[in-house]
Amino acid sequence: VGTMAAMGPLPAMSTLPPLPTLGVPGVPELKPLTRYEAMRLGPGWSHSCHAMLYAPNPGMLFGRIPLRYAVLMQMRFDGLLGFPGGFVDRRYWSLEDGLNRVLGLGLGCVRLTEADYLCSHLTEGPHRVVAHFYARQLTLEELHTIEISAVHSRDHGMEVMGMVRVPLYTQKDRMGGLPNFLANAFVGTAKFQLLFALKILNMVPEEKLAEAVAATQRPKKSAIDHAGGAA
Structure with missing residues (x-):
């Protein structure tokens, strides 16, 4: 019996709770779907799997700005920011096996499971791609170990230019x-996935996310103005 047949019929839509949405002004909403629905999509669909690794961070910037969490992203070969992961060929791999294979090339020492699954969304554009997203909370020590391991991974300096931590605070200049x-x-759905995870995991209040997005749409200060307001 094939995998899809073994899963049985899809439950009636009336019995399913509504899927969470981002709801941040200025950020186009992507269509959410359940993992079950995503797995029932036909062979004409491609599947991408990416992961956000994060850890509570008690540190204080300049002794007064709470860091809250350390969140890892990557600077890619094309100069775009993204999350670790990539496309998974569903003919040969489960979502998690395919994701872990890619993570092994870029990070080295981390394996995710279905328990780390967070969401799936249909992407915009001409290509039929469903983007799956995972999130794993680590300790700060574990996350630092992964940062060190990433420098020695196969993809470092090639497809991956390096890991970066996402600043979750907003300084008093509001930028x-x-x-x-x-x-x-950002590449593809990475910016949407970052904001979605920060909201769903209660890492940043929704109003703070909206303020941060709105700030990016205001005219920017000159580099000299920024240099004068480091804190």
């Missing part, structure tokens, strides 16, 4: 920190 980070260029 420093998360707003400036969000003004960078």
